[in-house]
Structure formats: structure tokens, C-alpha cells
Amino acid sequence: MAVWWCDMCGIVGYVGEREALPIVLGSLRRIEYRGYDSCGVLVQDSANEQIYIHKGLESIGELMEKLHYHGTIGIGHTRWATHGMPSVRNAHPHLDCSGEIAVVHNGIIENFQSLKEGLLRSCRFRSDTDTEVIPHLIEKMLERARETGKPYDALLKEAVRESLSYLKGSYAIIVAIKGFDGLIAARRESPLIIGLGDRENFIASDVPAVLEQTNRVIYLEEGDIAVVKKDGIQIENGAVEVTRVARVIPWTIEDAEKGGYEHFMLKEIHEEPKAIIDTLRGYLTETGIELGFDAGHEILMVACGTSYYAALCGKYIIEHIARIPVHVELASEFNYSDTVLGDDTTVMAITQSGETADTLMALKKAKRFGCRTVAITNVLGSSVTRIADDTVYIRAGPEIGVAATKSFIAQLVILYLLGFYIADMPGHELESWLGELKRLPQLAQMVIDDSNTAIRANARYLAGFENVFFVGRGVNLPVALEGALKLKEISYIHAEGYAAGELKHGPFALLTDATPVVAILSYDNVYEKTLGNIKEIKARGAPVIAVAVDGDEEVEKYVDAVIRVPASRAILSPIPNTVALHLLAYWTANTRGCEIDKPRNLAKSVTVE
Numbered sequence: 306m307a308v309w310w311c312d313m314c315g316i317v318g319y320v321g322e323r324e325a326l327p328i329v330l331g332s333l334r335r336i337e338y339r340g341y342d343s344c345g346v347l348v349q350d351s352a353n354e355q356i357y358i359h360k361g362l363e364s365i366g367e368l369m370e371k372l373h374y375h376g377t378i379g380i381g382h383t384r385w386a387t388h389g390m391p392s393v394r395n396a397h398p399h400l401d402c403s404g405e406i407a408v409v410h411n412g413i414i415e416n417f418q419s420l421k422e423g424l425l426r427s428c429r430f431r432s433d434t435d436t437e438v439i440p441h442l443i444e445k446m447l448e449r450a451r452e453t454g455k456p457y458d459a460l461l462k463e464a465v466r467e468s469l470s471y472l473k474g475s476y477a478i479i480v481a482i483k484g485f486d487g488l489i490a491a492r493r494e495s496p497l498i499i500g501l502g503d504r505e506n507f508i509a510s511d512v513p514a515v516l517e518q519t520n521r522v523i524y525l526e527e528g529d530i531a532v533v534k535k536d537g538i539q540i541e542n543g544a545v546e547v548t549r550v551a552r553v554i555p556w557t558i559e560d561a562e563k564g565g566y567e568h569f570m571l572k573e574i575h576e577e578p579k580a581i582i583d584t585l586r587g588y589l590t591e592t593g594i595e596l597g598f599d600a601g602h603e604i605l606m607v608a609c610g611t612s613y614y615a616a617l618c619g620k621y622i623i624e625h626i627a628r629i630p631v632h633v634e635l636a637s638e639f640n641y642s643d644t645v646l647g648d649d650t651t652v653m654a655i656t657q658s659g660e661t662a663d664t665l666m667a668l669k670k671a672k673r674f675g676c677r678t679v680a681i682t683n684v685l686g687s688s689v690t691r692i693a694d695d696t697v698y699i700r701a702g703p704e705i706g707v708a709a710t711k712s713f714i715a716q717l718v719i720l721y722l723l724g725f726y727i728a729d730m731p732g733h734e735l736e737s738w739l740g741e742l743k744r745l746p747q748l749a750q751m752v753i754d755d756s757n758t759a760i761r762a763n764a765r766y767l768a769g770f771e772n773v774f775f776v777g778r779g780v781n782l783p784v785a786l787e788g789a790l791k792l793k794e795i796s797y798i799h800a801e802g803y804a805a806g807e808l809k810h811g812p813f814a815l816l817t818d819a820t821p822v823v824a825i826l827s828y829d830n831v832y833e834k835t836l837g838n839i840k841e842i843k844a845r846g847a848p849v850i851a852v853a854v855d856g857d858e859e860v861e862k863y864v865d866a867v868i869r870v871p872a873s874r875a876i877l878s879p880i881p882n883t884v885a886l887h888l889l890a891y892w893t894a895n896t897r898g899c900e901i902d903k904p905r906n907l908a909k910s911v912t913v914e
């Protein structure tokens with residue numbers, strides 16, 4: 306039988322004096338980027354000790370219209386399936402035999418099969434999930450603990466603690482128990498936070514879920530178990546009571562809302578200039594740059610997806626500016642490779658969410674080699690920050706659209722800063738570079754302001770094709786890869802990013818008038834070479850759209866259309882070029898009527914290997 310893991314999901318909980326249902330659904334809607342195949346809620350009415358449960362394949366929006374449960378305690382779940390089709394049967398919450406203990410879960414219980422075999426002797430299972438063993442275990446432990454005659458709260462905590470001790474794998478869970486005036490939350494290797502309110506508290510996988518209610522947040526740590534009530538929170542770790550400091554999150558609810566844009570992705574692209582400004586502001590001092598760690602003389606960067614492309618840009622950037630060797634590895638490959646690292650290598654993990662499982666594993670592997678580790682992330686207190694020796698925050702603000710946009714731009718900004726930070730430059734030279742960096746927000750803004758003409762026209766054109774190539778050389782090769790990834794994931798057009806000089810080694814066979822090629826150029830040492838590649842592509846009959854700087858008249862002679870970007874020093878060109886490609890992907894997908902913020906089969910933070 307297929308197993309239904311819940312390794313990529315969003316969970317939320319509420320305990321207070323207000324109606325729980327709208328708060329739980331509202332919170333779930335804000336973290337739908339964690340998954341949106343199926344969802345479920347539970348509301349407990351403390352007045353008559355009733356619990357109401359709904360699980361379904363509807364969207365959260367539909368549930369908001371349809372459900373009308375009353376009660377002041379609630380939990381909810383939104384799921385991203387990795388194994389098996391979504392179904393009501395496998396949606397959360399999952400219950401024990403009595404139907405009184407309910408669990409929502411994000412993670413994977415690796416040993417669920419053996420646990421289930423043991424439990425099947427006395428328990429009735431209703432789903433094919435790994436999660437369902439948890440409420441049944443709690444049910445068993447509670448029966449056992451009851452014999453001790455301890456107070457109810459202590460019994461429940463003990464039963465949860467005991468149950469969790471049997472689990473192998475990862476989890477963030479919220480447990481609701483009929484008749485109990487609180488919720489129990491616990492985490493291991495999956496994120497979980499508690500939002501603090503006034504006579505009410507909130508639990509969630511991610512901060513945006515609670516931002517509408519509060520910006521005071523506790524990040525639960527590995528192994529924490531918390532009893533959350535409306536007027537108090539008790540946290541223990543290893544059966545010892547612990548104190549966790551609340552942090553004030555510098556994000557506002559407007560940061561996490563669409564603010565009049567049709568999609569989060571468009572809003573987030575429009576926030577790219579601000580992400581540059583905020584990230585620069587965080588690290589520019591009166592005398593230069595302060596990143597707060599020693600980068601060493603050899604760097605390995607590990608990352609996935611778009612963050613990996615930022616890392617690849619980082620290689621070109623740092624090697625150009627600081628002239629030290631930079632290696633880049635896909636985290637998922639590095640984890641099982643025979644790569645040997647010297648302890649003088651600094652290993653940097655680049656991850657927007659700070660929760661990507663492959664990237665976290667890679668950083669842990671680097672630590673085993675004795676390497677210094679640095680996290681470059683957007684999310685305060687995320688898992689990666691707990692593993693790395695040092696953390697540098699990009700300051701992109703919450704990114705809700707599943708496709709990464711402003712976080713990529715902010716990651717590039719950190720990589721430029723890192724290059725200058727490492728390079729031992731004379732003061733006047735650094736000053737001149739910093740002047741150029743400070744112009745980047747303006748350049749990005751110019752691309753956005755111009756996007757209604759060339760970018761949208763070319764997007765309408767691309768929307769009619771099923772295959773597109775993106776090519777670039779040097780620092781604009783990763784930009785081409787990012788442009789292709791963005792187009793394919795949100796428009797479902799097959800897009801390939803390629804080194805412009807490599808097409809002739811095979812992909813030329815695919816070039817026809819039905820395979821447009823987007824070529825990215827800047828005035829650098831490979832400008833002429835890229836132009837040569839464009840001529841070769843045109844000779845094979847493929848239409849070419851160039852992304853080129855204002856005033857480049859030469860390129861016009863060889864291509865079918867040009868998307869203009871403002872000129873910058875060539876090594877900085879990935880910023881304006883990527884803004885243009887993000888908009889190109891967005892408007893192409895928009896023309897095709899795609900679900901832009903929630904592309905099929907994807908989720909924003911991939912907490913599974």
C-alpha cells in the first residue's frame with residue numbers, strides 16, 4: 306500500500322477567547338505556499354466540549370465560505386503530497402480510536418511502519434499516513450499515564466513526551482485533545498513557532514501565519530514540547546522546563562499581503578529594489594562593509610534551486626572581485642558525494658527559507674569536516690541559523706509566492722558585499738564600487754517601470770511556444786539558468802538554461818523557428834563571444850530575444866527583439882537582467898492564465914530530501 310507522508314506541510318493552532326475557525330483558516334491561507342493539495346481543521350468548543358473536524362480537497366478560501374464551527378481552540382493543516390495522491394482520507398488532523406486526540410503534523414515518521422504494526426493489535430487505523438501513529442501512540446501512553454493519578458495537564462504532557470520518544474524522523478506537531486483547555490506543540494527537525502497574544506496564543510510552521518495577529522514570536526528549538534494555553538506557555542526539553550526568549554519580528558502584515566497586486570509574485574518582483582536597499586542598509590557602515598564573520602580564503606557554497614543559481618553567480622562575483630577560489634555544489638549532490646573538505650574551507654549555505662532539508666544536511670556534513678559554516682538566509686531563527694556558526698540575513702521581507710524572486714536579488718546583494726568584504730581594496734576603489742552598488746535599486750526600478758512595453762510584448766510572444774532556451778555566458782550564465790527555471794515553474798513552458806557557447810555541442814539539433822532563445826548580454830569580456838553565439842543560433846532559424854543594455858545598437862542587428870536594461874558595471878548586470886527575466890516569466894505565465902503563486906506540484910520550503 307502507498308504510504309502518505311506529510312513531509313511538506315503547513316500547520317497552525319489557536320488558543321484564546323475569540324472564534325478559532327476564522328483565525329485558523331486565515332493563518333493557513335497565509336502559509337498555503339507550504340502546500341495546497343488538501344487541508345483540514347479542527348475546532349473545539351470548550352462550552353460543550355464538542356470537537357468539529359473537516360478535511361477536504363477544497364481551497365482554504367472555499368472552507369472560509371463553507372464552514373461555521375464555533376469554538377475557541379483550533380488547529381489546521383495544509384498539505385503538500387510527496388508520496389501518493391491527495392485524498393480526504395489522508396488529510397489531517399488524524400485521530401486516535403476514540404476520536405478525542407487529534408494531531409496535525411509536518412515531517413516524516415520514518416519508523417511508522419513498525420510502530421503501526423504494533424499498534425494495529427489494538428487500534429483501528431483510518432488512513433495510510435505515517436502521521437496517524439502519533440495520536441494512537443498518545444492514546445496508549447495516556448492510558449498508561451492515567452494509572453499514575455497525576456493531574457490532567459501533567460498526564461497529557463507525559464503522554465506526548467513518551468509518544469515522541471518512540472518516533473524516528475522529523476516532526477512539527479500540534480495536538481488537540483477533547484476537553485483540554487490548550488494545545489500541545491512539539492518539534493524535531495521541522496520548524497514551529499508560537500505567536501504571543503493578549504489572552505491568546507498562536508502556533509504555526511512559519512511567521513507569516515501569525516503576522517496578522519502578532520509580531521512577538523517564540524521559535525521552538527529541537528526537541529521542545531510546549532503546552533500552549535490562552536494565558537500561558539510552558540516549554541520543556543528533555544523533560545526539563547526551559548525558557549525561550551520571544552523575538553519581535555520586523556515584518557508587518559502588509560509585507561505578507563498582496564497590497565493590490567494580482568499575485569504575490571508580481572508584488573515581490575516590484576519589491577526587488579526595496580530588497581536591495583534593505584539588504585545593503587544592513588551591512589554598509591560609515592567605513593565600508595561589516596558582515597560579522599571571517600570568510601577565509603577558500604569558499605564552498607551549497608544550495609538548491611534558485612538559491613543555487615545565486616551561489617553560481619556568487620562564484621563569478623567573488624572570483625572576479627576578491628580573486629579567491631569559490632566552489633559551488635548542489636546540496637543534494639554534495640550530501641552523497643565523496644568530496645573531502647579541508648577545515649580551512651568556509652562553507653556557506655544559501656537558503657531563502659532556512660529550512661531546505663538538502664541544504665541543512667549539507668551544512669551538517671561540512672561541520673563534520675570541521676569547516677567554518679555560514680548561513681545566508683531570509684528567515685530569522687530558521688533551522689539553518691541554528692546549525693551555522695554565523696548567519697547573514699538577506700533582508701527581502703516575507704516571500705510568499707512559491708517562485709523565489711526578491712530573495713534571489715537580495716542573495717546577490719549579499720554576495721557582492723561578500724566579494725568586496727573579502728577583497729583587500731584601496732579605500733577609494735571600494736568607495737567607487739559601493740557607489741555602484743547603491744545605484745542598483747534605481748536600476749532595478751527602471752526595469753520595472755519600463756516593463757509594460759518590451760517585456761510584456763515579448764511575454765505575450767513567448768506564451769505561444771512550448772520550448773524556450775535561455776543562454777548567457779560568464780556571470781550571466783546563472784542568470785539564464787534562473788530565467789529558465791522561473792519560466793518553466795510558473796508557465797509550464799519547457800525552458801532550458803544553457804551556456805551560450807555550449808548550444809553547438811548538442812542542443813543546436815533542437816533549434817527551429819518554434820524554439821525561441823532568450824540571450825542575456827552585458828558589456829564584459831564575453832560580449833563579442835555571446836554575440837557570435839547569437840549569430841549561430843539565428844542561422845539555425847530560431848527566433849532570438851536579447852536582454853541587453855540601453856545603447857547597445859550592435860545586438861539589434863542580429864536579433865528579433867530586445868529587452869532593454871540600464872547599463873551597469875558588467876559584474877553587477879545580473880541584477881537588472883534578472884529583474885527583467887522575473888518579469889518576463891511572470892507576464893508569460895499571466896498570459897497563459899497560470900496559477901502563478903502556487904504552481905502545480907511545488908511548495909515553497911522543501912523540508913524533504
Ligand code: F6R
Nearest residue numbers: 610611612656657658661708709
Ligand atoms: C524556485 C524556487 C526554488 C527554491 C529552492 C530552495 O523559484 O523557489 O528552487 O529556490 O527550493 O529554497 P531555499 O532558498 O528556501 O533553500
